[in-house]
Amino acid sequence: MWCLELLLPLLLIIKDASAQWNVWVPRDISAMTNSCVVIPCTFMYPPGIRLYRGIHGIWYFGQPYPQLFPPVVFKSRTDVVHESYKGRTKLLGDLTHRNCTLLISNIGTEHSGRYYFRADLGGANMYTYPDFSELKVLEHPTIDVPEEIVSDESLELTCYAPDNCPEMTPEIQWMYTDYLPDPEFTSDYLEESNTAVMSNTLTFTPGPMHNGQLLGCRVYYPNTTLSYEKLISLDVKYPPRSVWVNVSTEVMEGSSVTLHCEVDSNPPPRISWLFGDEEVLWDTASNVSLSLDDLTPAQEGIYTCVGNNGYGAMNTSMYLTIKYPPREPLVNSSLTVQEGSSVFLHCSTQGSPAPTLTWLKDGELIGTITAEELSVLELLEITPQGDGLYRCLAENEHGRASSSLNITVEYAPVLLEESKCTVVREGVQCVCMATGNPEPTIEFYLPDVNITINETDKRYNYYMHTDGHTSTGMIKLREKGERAGNGGPNVHCSITNMYGTESVHLELQQEKKYMMAVIVGTIGGVAVIAFIIAAVRYVGHNNKKENGNPGQNLVSNLENPALFYSAVKKDKHSLRKKVLKTELLGSKFNSILEESTGEEGDYQHVGSLADLERTELNYAALEFIGGRSREVASGRDDDGSDYTEIKAK
């Protein structure tokens, strides 16, 4: 014994140190199913024990206590072992040399568990060592995978197989490595506490495409059919490698849109949608949809999806265009300008796509069509024709809108060619027409008698009418003795507004238009030419009252100072219109007549008609009243016409 202890100096030291009952077995040991395992074992017992019948030993499974009847794995005294160990176990060690090394062959997973050695030194000297060896029977090899696999970083995967069966040595192979980039394999052998492990390490640098890839480790025993496999799926972490968003798109105002973002990363990223710089939505997922409802133009812009999973960030942007019809354009407010000045009109609007801007004047296209945000219409040295309604029209494919303004052009009076004197029954009628803005006032001047006749001068038979920017003045002069052809009266017309005055001599026309009036008058009913009546009304009125005023005296003293008036009464508007159109030589008078048709031509004379007729008085007066006096018409029925001439002084 002593010699033996000398041969085993390590055990000697241990023995010295620990003295009594001791066993040395590997705490953990493993084996592949259907292979074998050798559990190395040495034991010690107190030196004082006397051995009568040699040393025996028992290996138990699961429990150290015989009274609990644990399965007997091996027993040196007899062959009686638990059924599952029959023919499988063999003690390799020599108990007399305190070597209790055990071989278990054809091992199965049911043999996994704790193995206890019990020394039987005879008599009461039986002892089950509390230290046990825990056997793991493996169906698969184990692969050591790092907790985190990151793309583009070198990865080592190690596959382990126990090598505790002396009859068989395992071989380790990696599977499915064909497409790995530059894989390297390193075999290793590791012995630790009397157990051995074979390993093979696979080294390569994975990429994002290797996420989810299967790799396998195969362990087999050459010249046997025993083979074991373990498969793993790689979980390769990688930063976002693509961020997909919708392409830039156009949508209508008020509609809805859903923008998708899909990020390829592992693990799934925090996806955030930014509008400009502002985060509008985020979630941790592989895809996030941003829904926008009831879109307004303010929501047009750059939308960016950012994916960030801690390993890196990536973003992709798209542009959302909000289409909308043009807004009502902004234009200058209505304005009044003087002829010859220049005006710049601005028109601006918004719309998407950018609207075209068009200027229209009174419905007619003017200027050029522009596609700018602002259109400036230049009206240089504006003429009276520039007066009108200017409209700026904004159009795009989604609609149109317009705004307008009025430009009023003010200009000096211009005499119209209708101005002339005409011979009518018993006299000369002078018409003076002019346009101007403000509308001109019209005065007649009779140089021969040095008389100026205007609207306010109530003494004379003067009619004035304005229609828009056109003014019409009319007087009738009764000729005394002289007929047309002798040169006629010398009449000047003077037109005036704030921008100027013009004075012309009115030419006399020879046609005897008055005949027409007579003829027509015989056909129609009763009507009144209102403007004449109106003129008669106040002139006559004034003359009656102001008999002997200086103006009248002047007139009386003149060579031919007579003024007279006539009126035609008719029912038929059309006829009246025709008559007057012919007689008064001016289409402008149509409107005058039409305006007066509201009245049935009721009037009454002022003063005695009979007297008036017989005297040489040159003035007549008629007045509109509410009553239905027909004295004038009925009193002068001799020629069967409604034509009446009234003279008064």
Ligand SMILES: *[C@@H]1O[C@H](CO)[C@@H](O)[C@H](O)[C@H]1NC(C)=O
């Ligand atoms: C115990 O026995 C086994 C098998 O014969 C042998 O391989 C091993 O070396 C022995 N252990 C000691 C410590 O002698």
Ligand SMILES: *[C@@H]1O[C@H](CO)[C@@H](O)[C@H](O)[C@H]1NC(C)=O
């Ligand atoms: C397997 O068997 C062959 C002969 O059949 C032998 O040459 C080879 O060494 C054996 N290999 C092992 C590992 O036992």
Ligand SMILES: *[C@@H]1O[C@H](CO)[C@@H](O)[C@H](O)[C@H]1NC(C)=O
């Ligand atoms: C965005 O893409 C998704 C998926 O392809 C699609 O269903 C959706 O209609 C797209 N949205 C727009 C606004 O194009």
Ligand SMILES: *[C@@H]1O[C@H](CO)[C@@H](O)[C@H](O)[C@H]1NC(C)=O
């Ligand atoms: C979007 O993510 C959800 C889970 O968040 C998933 O169920 C769905 O399949 C994903 N859709 C796409 C197109 O990847």
Ligand SMILES: *[C@@H]1O[C@H](CO)[C@@H](O)[C@H](O)[C@H]1NC(C)=O
């Ligand atoms: C998007 O990525 C670019 C670089 O690819 C970076 O400069 C930019 O700041 C990122 N934008 C956002 C909103 O993260």
Ligand SMILES: *[C@@H]1O[C@H](CO)[C@@H](O)[C@H](O)[C@H]1NC(C)=O
């Ligand atoms: C029209 O408006 C624009 C801008 O508001 C201004 O510059 C321009 O002078 C205006 N034109 C007139 C004639 O007032």
Ligand SMILES: *[C@@H]1O[C@H](CO)[C@@H](O)[C@H](O)[C@H]1NC(C)=O
């Ligand atoms: C322009 O003048 C017409 C007629 O006087 C009027 O009906 C219209 O409202 C005016 N428009 C503007 C924009 O002032």
Ligand SMILES: *[C@@H]1O[C@H](CO)[C@@H](O)[C@H](O)[C@H]1NC(C)=O
């Ligand atoms: C015309 O009459 C005005 C007064 O009404 C007078 O002042 C002027 O001198 C007269 N002219 C002529 C040429 O007689």
Ligand SMILES: *[C@@H]1O[C@H](CO)[C@@H](O)[C@H](O)[C@H]1NC(C)=O
């Ligand atoms: C009409 O003439 C009188 C005297 O000549 C003058 O005082 C008055 O201002 C004139 N009225 C108009 C409207 O021109």
